Amino acid sequence: xxxxxxxxxxxxxxxxxxxxxxxxxxxxxxxxxxxxxxxxxxxxxxxxxxxxxxxxxxxxxxxxxxxxx
Amino acid sequence: xxxxxxxxxxxxxxxxxxxxxxxxxxxxxxxxxxxxxxxxxxxxxxxxxxxxxxxxxxxxxxxxxxxxxxxxxxxxxxxxxxxxxxxxxxxxxxxxxxxxxxxxxxxxxxxxxxxxxxxxxxxxxxxxxxxxxxxxxxxxxxxxxxxxxxxxxxxxxxxxxxxxxxxxxxxxxxxxxxxxxxxxxxxxxxxxxxxxxxxxxxxxxxxxxxxxxxxxxxxxxxxxxxxxxxx
Numbered sequence: 001x002x003x004x005x006x007x008x009x010x011x012x013x014x015x016x017x018x019x020x021x022x023x024x025x026x027x028x029x030x031x032x033x034x035x036x037x038x039x040x041x042x043x044x045x046x047x048x049x050x051x052x053x054x055x056x057x058x059x060x061x062x063x064x065x066x067x068x069x
Numbered sequence: 070x071x072x073x074x075x076x077x078x079x080x081x082x083x084x085x086x087x088x089x090x091x092x093x094x095x096x097x098x099x100x101x102x103x104x105x106x107x108x109x110x111x112x113x114x115x116x117x118x119x120x121x122x123x124x125x126x127x128x129x130x131x132x133x134x135x136x137x138x139x140x141x142x143x144x145x146x147x148x149x150x151x152x153x154x155x156x157x158x159x160x161x162x163x164x165x166x167x168x169x170x171x172x173x174x175x176x177x178x179x180x181x182x183x184x185x186x187x188x189x190x191x192x193x194x195x196x197x198x199x200x201x202x203x204x205x206x207x208x209x210x211x212x213x214x215x216x217x218x219x220x221x222x223x224x225x226x227x228x229x230x231x232x233x234x235x236x237x238x239x240x241x242x243x244x245x246x247x248x249x250x251x252x253x254x255x256x257x258x259x260x261x262x263x264x265x266x267x268x269x270x271x272x273x274x275x276x277x278x279x280x281x282x283x284x285x286x287x288x289x290x291x292x293x294x295x296x297x298x299x300x
Contacts (some may be wrong), residue, residue, distance in 0.1 A: 025097040037091060044087045052080050055281060059076075062288045069295055 076281055082274030086113075089267045096261045100169055107165050108264060109271040114158030115193075117276040121151035121283070122200070122228060129224035132217060138294065141217035144224055146286040148203060150279050155197045162190075170245050188242040192234040199227045199234075 031037055090109035098105055125147035132140035171180045184190070203223055210216035239246065260268065 025099045026102055027097055028103045041088060041091050044091070045084065048080075048083055048087060052083075055285070056076075058285050059281075062285060062292070065292055066288065069292060 075277055079274055079277035079281060082270045083278060086110075086267060086271040086274050090271065093267060094263050096263065104165060104168055105264075107161065109267055111158060111161040111165055112268070113271045113275040114154050114161060116272045117279045118151045118154040118158060119231070120276050121147045121154065121279050122231060125151060126224055126228035129221035129228075132221045136214075138213070138217060139291070141221065142290045142294070143283075143287055144221060145207060146283045146290065148200060148224065148227075150283045150286070152197060152200050152204070154275075154279055155193070155200070159193060159197065184245075187246060188244050189235075189239040189246040192239050196227075196231050196234040199230050203227050 028037075086109055090106055095103075095105050125144050128140045128144035128147065132138075132144060166184055170184055175183075203220065206223055207216060207220035210219060
């Protein structure tokens with residue numbers, strides 16, 4: 001039991017080696033540093049807000065129908 | 070709105086998914102680069118689909134045990150929204166593929182030839198087609214009780230077919246798709262810890278959104294049922 005536990009802890013920390021960062025991989029660092037990423041976040045949040053607003057309206061309407069019937 | 074807490078939780082989790090998913094640190098991986106963030110959206114679609122299909126088959130069994138039509142309605146609506154999520158997962162996967170698997174040095178036809186062989190793509194297409202046939206079969210039967218019973222039995226078959234088509238066969242064959250070994254995403258050692266903090270809430274958020282839509286559809290179906298039984 002203790003052996004297994006120790007082993008799993010060791011493996012958990014193996015992540016640190018397995019995921020050694022390959023800093024050569026190109027990421028959108030300048031896109032982030034000049035703040036344009038917030039434009040994307042804003043667009044996606046707007047779409048989500050639209051969908052949620054629509055769902056809430058539908059929910060309310062159905063509740064009303066349920067009350068009437 | 071009745072019982073609003075889980076809807077609020079759903080919205081909060083999805084807002085967190087978008088903000089955290091786009092702004093938080095992710096591992097730097099070659100080829101994937103920033104597209105690794107698709108994990109919070111593409112994979113979550115499939116997870117939500119599997120969860121909804123599981124709920125659907127549970128309701129199908131409950132219908133067969135009790136013969137109450139409400140379970141049939143629940144089973145059907147969970148399956149429909151599951152299919153929609155599956156299609157979204159497929160579509161987002163194809164977009165992701167075009168940025169990661171496609172070799173720009175090859176012609177489009179050669180790339181397609183390589184990608185169309187992917188066992189994961191074929192398996193998930195089969196699974197979705199089987200569920201599409203579920204809708205065709207169910208809606209083509211007029212008699213209400215017969216429809217519900219045949220649909221419930223077919224639903225169990227369709228769910229059973231998910232196992233070979235999306236869980237077993239893609240793991241047996243060589244594939245470009247990640248997660249062929251063991252349990253991708255669920256395995257504690259498989260995913261970078263920084264991604265897990267966004268991924269698990271994202272799965273829950275997208276699943277709750279699916280359940281919310283299901284609940285609306287079910288309530289409309291109940292209203293319809295009530296109207297017809299009064300006529």
